[in-house]
Amino acid sequence: MLIQTEIEQKLHAALQPVWLEVLNESANHNVPSGSESHFKVTIVTEQFASMRLLQRHRAVNAVLADELANIIHALALHTYTPSEWVALHGEKAPDSPKCLGGSKI
Numbered sequence: 001m002l003i004q005t006e007i008e009q010k011l012h013a014a015l016q017p018v019w020l021e022v023l024n025e026s027a028n029h030n031v032p033s034g035s036e037s038h039f040k041v042t043i044v045t046e047q048f049a050s051m052r053l054l055q056r057h058r059a060v061n062a063v064l065a066d067e068l069a070n071i072i073h074a075l076a077l078h079t080y081t082p083s084e085w086v087a088l089h090g091e092k093a094p095d096s097p098k099c100l101g102g103s104k105i
Contacts, residue, residue, distance in 0.1 A: 003036040003071055007064060011043060014063040018082055019044035025076070037073040044085040053079065 007022050021042040028038065041060065048056045056079035061068060068075065080088070 003067065004039065007039065007041065007067065010063050011041070011060065015043060015045045015047050015059065017043045017045040019085060025074075037071070039072060039074070040076040040078070042078040042080075044080045044082055046081060048079055049081050 004022050004024050008020060011017065011020055023040045024036055025040050026036055026038045043060065051059065057077050060077055060079065
């Protein structure tokens with residue numbers, strides 16, 4: 001199973017998002033072709049309503065603890081309640097920052 005699919009399934013089961021997008025951004029980094037090591041997750045769920053940003057990130061990290069310990073090198077998180085999502089982004093996640101690591105020139 002693809003790591004991206006595994007991430008999607010785990011987050012759906014644990015956090016019941018109304019919107020979830022998992023993007024494999026490994027190709028933007030200095031890794032072998034076909035790698036699954038760098039991901040961007042945009043997740044919108046009512047479960048975040050009573051949580052601060054750090055608590056939201058910890059909730060996602062807890063769901064993906066095994067992947068973070070063994071497979072995922074980088075995980076960009078964008079966590080919103082449904083009302084925040086519509087108000088701040090109109091249903092579009094921010095772009096990931098440029099990669100500063102590795103030896104790509």
